[in-house]
Amino acid sequence: MACLPSLKDLQLDCVTYADDATLQRLLDICPVIEELDVHCDDYNLNAFTIIVSTLQCLPLFLPEIHINRYVIDTPSLKFFYLDDWEYVEHDFEIKDMPKLSEAYVTDYFFALKNVIKSITSVKHLTICSEDHVYGDGLVFNQLERLTICVCQKGSSNLLVQLLKDSPNLRVLQLFRREDHEDEEECSDMDCWNEPSHVPKCLLSSLQVFKWLRYFGRPQDRDLAVYILKSARCLKKAVILADSVEYDVPRIKMIKELALSTRASSTCELVFNEDENHIEA
16 A cells, blocks of 8 residues: 555545454554544454554444454544444453543443543543443543433433542533433432532532433432532533423422522523523
């Protein structure tokens, strides 16, 4: 293969590559590549490797293709998007990303533990995972903005752990995917349980709290009330009720939250039914 010294952007469809070696040889001839968009749709591709020292942007899409292993070594990466919905357990290795600024992680069951330890330098993190435990000893010192999906069972456990491990968090946003059907009642695993100790970020740094597609169930109310009564530096709380699909009673919702205790006397509480009304 000829060297492509000026190529900086590349989009790959893994179905066009016979094996992992072919893919990596292509990457090796692009010494200054900065953006790589990878879609793996080949059911015959058992493994692949992405080792690019100059790469800054990597969207990686892995549908249910029964892949066995992949390796990512991108030390200059600033933007990482991982959509891993392989439902069969697979082996993978993601090396540390010390320059990472923004990460989106969507996975089925097996990716979270291995991914999360590689992205602790991230500043903005969006996560939707059916795996809600990633281990102890990790600290997200630079994380300022956390967006987390709460439609999965046990998602409150992941939320609590991330709050505890993110001492400088400034913006927290909760959301539910529109394609996910939530159960009206929660089991013991799904219901909100207050942590034994208030996370540091709620005491000293969190300024903005948003909830998109708020359903108004008892466990939702308890979680929202906990944030309001614990976040001492909160400047604004925005609750977007899902009044169409879930028919959240607006007056009841406002009364439940507006009358709840707030740790911050200057916190502005905003209720909306239209996402377009939410301010940045």
